[in-house]
Amino acid sequence: MSFLKEIHRRRTFGIISHPDAGKTTLTEKLLLFGGAIQEAGAVKSNKIKKGATSDFMEIERQRGISVATSVLAFEYNGTKVNILDTPGHKDFAEDTFRTLTAVDSVIVVIDVAKGVEEQTEKLVEVCRMRNIPMIVFINKLDREGKDAFDLLDEVEQKLGLTVCPLSFPIGMGYDFKGIYNIWEKNVNLFSGDSRKNIEETVEISDLQSQTLDKLIGEISAHTLRENLELVEGIYPKFDKEAYLIGDLQPVFFGSALNNFGVRELLDCFVEIAPKPRAKQSEERLVKPDENKFSGFVFKIHANMDPNHRDRLAFVKIVSGKFERNKPYLHVRNNKKMKFSSPNAFFAEKKEIVDVSYPGDIVGLHDTGNFKIGDTLTEGETINYRGIPSFSPEHFRYINNADPLKSKQLYKGIDQLMDEGVAQLFTLELNGRKVIGTVGALQYEVIQYRLEHEYGAKCTYENLNVHKACWVDAEDEKNEEYKEFIRVKQRYLAKDKQNQLVFLADSAFSLQMTQQKYPSIKFYFTSEFN
Numbered sequence: 001m002s003f004l005k006e007i008h009r010r011r012t013f014g015i016i017s018h019p020d021a022g023k024t025t026l027t028e029k030l031l032l033f034g035g036a037i038q039e040a041g042a043v044k045s046n047k048i049k050k051g052a053t054s055d056f057m058e059i060e061r062q063r064g065i066s067v068a069t070s071v072l073a074f075e076y077n078g079t080k081v082n083i084l085d086t087p088g089h090k091d092f093a094e095d096t097f098r099t100l101t102a103v104d105s106v107i108v109v110i111d112v113a114k115g116v117e118e119q120t121e122k123l124v125e126v127c128r129m130r131n132i133p134m135i136v137f138i139n140k141l142d143r144e145g146k147d148a149f150d151l152l153d154e155v156e157q158k159l160g161l162t163v164c165p166l167s168f169p170i171g172m173g174y175d176f177k178g179i180y181n182i183w184e185k186n187v188n189l190f191s192g193d194s195r196k197n198i199e200e201t202v203e204i205s206d207l208q209s210q211t212l213d214k215l216i217g218e219i220s221a222h223t224l225r226e227n228l229e230l231v232e233g234i235y236p237k238f239d240k241e242a243y244l245i246g247d248l249q250p251v252f253f254g255s256a257l258n259n260f261g262v263r264e265l266l267d268c269f270v271e272i273a274p275k276p277r278a279k280q281s282e283e284r285l286v287k288p289d290e291n292k293f294s295g296f297v298f299k300i301h302a303n304m305d306p307n308h309r310d311r312l313a314f315v316k317i318v319s320g321k322f323e324r325n326k327p328y329l330h331v332r333n334n335k336k337m338k339f340s341s342p343n344a345f346f347a348e349k350k351e352i353v354d355v356s357y358p359g360d361i362v363g364l365h366d367t368g369n370f371k372i373g374d375t376l377t378e379g380e381t382i383n384y385r386g387i388p389s390f391s392p393e394h395f396r397y398i399n400n401a402d403p404l405k406s407k408q409l410y411k412g413i414d415q416l417m418d419e420g421v422a423q424l425f426t427l428e429l430n431g432r433k434v435i436g437t438v439g440a441l442q443y444e445v446i447q448y449r450l451e452h453e454y455g456a457k458c459t460y461e462n463l464n465v466h467k468a469c470w471v472d473a474e475d476e477k478n479e480e481y482k483e484f485i486r487v488k489q490r491y492l493a494k495d496k497q498n499q500l501v502f503l504a505d506s507a508f509s510l511q512m513t514q515q516k517y518p519s520i521k522f523y524f525t526s527e528f529n
Contacts (some may be wrong), residue, residue: 003289003357006357007276007289007357007359008275009079009275010358011079011101011274012082012359012361013081013082013083013103013104013106014083014096015084015086016107016127016205017123018117021110022111022139022140022256022257023109026139026256029256029259030262031074031487033266043257045266070360071363072082072085072448074134076270077270080360084361086099096123098298098420100123100126101298102314102316102361104132104274104359105134106135107134108134108135108136109139109256112138112141112146112172112253116155116158120159125503133246133274134161135178135268135273137251137261139254139256140257141179141253141260148168152165152251161249163249164235164237164250165231165262166182166238166390167179167180167181167251167253167261169253171220177216177217178190179260182228182231184267188260188261217248243272244272244274250272259368280384281294281375281382281383282383283383286319286382287319291320292377292378292379293320293375294318294375294380294382295316295317295375296316296373296384297315297375298315298372299314299420300371301314310366311367311415312343312364312365312366313370314338315363315364317357317360318358319432320358321356322356322357322360323450324339324340324355329378330376331374331376331377332374332375337369337376339364339365344462368415371418372418373385391436391524391525392437393437394438394439395425395436396434396443396460396461396463397432397434397461398433400457405455405456412450412454413433416449421437422435422436422446423435423468423495425501425503427493429489434465436468465503465511466507467507469501469510469522471502472493472522472523474519474520478518481519484517488513491503510522
C-alpha cells in the first residue's frame, strides 16, 4: 500500500470523560467490534472475571479506575484505529492533558443520568483551546436519566459546543426501545439482552411508514416523529468541514455496557474523523506526508512488564515513516539512536513492528534517554512544543522507610518522575526530597509502585506549600538576587532539570516576595524560556 494511503487510513483519537461515565467500557466495546478481543470485560462488574483490557496496573483493577494512559489499536473495515484511553480521575489530569497533544480527534463520553460533570468541562476546554474535533457519546441509556433535549442543551451550555444529533433515543431506561440512527436512516432495536446479536437494525428511510408503528408501537412512533421534527428544526445539519475545524460536534446516544449504539458511533467515526493532522513545531509546521520521519515522546511508562525492568517511551509519529533499526536523531541530546524492537500496542500485548506511519504510536525501549516532550527526527532540528509541567497542588516530603533499600528507592523515584507521574524537588538547605503532585491519589500510586516494582518502601510527611514557582532572574550577580537567595533559603529547591524553584508557603508570602524582588520573575509552569 502506498505511503499516502497508509496515512489516510489512520484515525488516532482519545476518549475523555468524567470518571464512571463509561469510558473504559466504551473502549472495550470498540475493540470488540474491531475483532481485537473476543469478550469484553466491564470495569466494575464482578460477574465477568476478565478485567478491562486497557487497565493493566494492579491498583487500577482494585479501584476500577484507569490511572495510566493506554494505547490500543485495531483494524476496522480497512481503517487502522488508534485509541488513547486516558484516566478520567481528576488526580491524573496532567497525564490526560499530555495525551491530548498526541490525538487528532476526541470522543467525549457523557453519563445520561449525571449529564455534564466537572472533569468533562476541564478536558473539553483543553480540546477547544486546540480546536480538536469532538464527537459526543451519551452513554447508559438503558438506565433512567435526563431527557434527551435537556441533555443536548446542557452539553451546549456547559461545554460551549454546537451539537448536531446523528442518532436519537426511542424512550429511556425502563421504556428504552432503541435508537433511530439519523446518520444512516435506520432503527436499531434494543432487546435488553447484551448477548444477542448486535446487528439487528431495520432500515427505515421513510419515517411516516407503517413499519415504524409495527416495530416500536404507535405511541413511541408518534413521539419519535415529533422529536425528529424538533431535531431538524433546532439543530444545524451535519457539516463535515465545521466538525473538522472544531465548530460542530455530532452526538450519538447508546449504552456501551449493552453494546448498544457503539457500532453506529464507530461507523460514523471512521467515515468523518480526521486523518493524521499537521503539527506545529517551534521551527515550522510539519505535515504528515513529508518524506522525513519526525515524532515526539508524550508519555513514558516504566515496568509495563513487571518481570522485566523496562521503560517504554510512547512516541506519536507526526511525519514520514518510522523504520526499525534505522538511526534517528534525539534532538535534545543531539545524538543518533537506533531501535531494534519498536512496539505497537494492543493493550497488554505488544508486538514488534518494522515500520509505522503518521498517526501511529510506537513504544521505544528506553534506558533513561527520554524525557516527556523529546523530539526524534531524521536529522532536522525540530522541537514539538506544548507539553509543560504544571505547578503541583500537593506537596509532601518523601522518606525512606527501609534504610537498606535506599538505592532502590532513589532509582524508583527517578524513573517514576521521568514518567511524569509527579515532580521531584530537592531542597537546597538540606537535600531533602519533596514530591509534588496534581492530585492526592498520586501519592498512593507512587507508594504502591515503589513497593511492587522496585521493592522499596516510603513514608510521607506533610509540607505546607502553596505553590511551586520556577525562578528566572535577569542577572544572578546583582544584590537583589543574592539577597533573595539568602533570605528565602529555606524555601528554595531544585527540580529534576536542575532549575531553581521557590516553594511559597502561602499566597500572601508569594505576593510579598514578588513585590520585594521585582527583578526576579516567578512562573507556574516549567516551560518559560
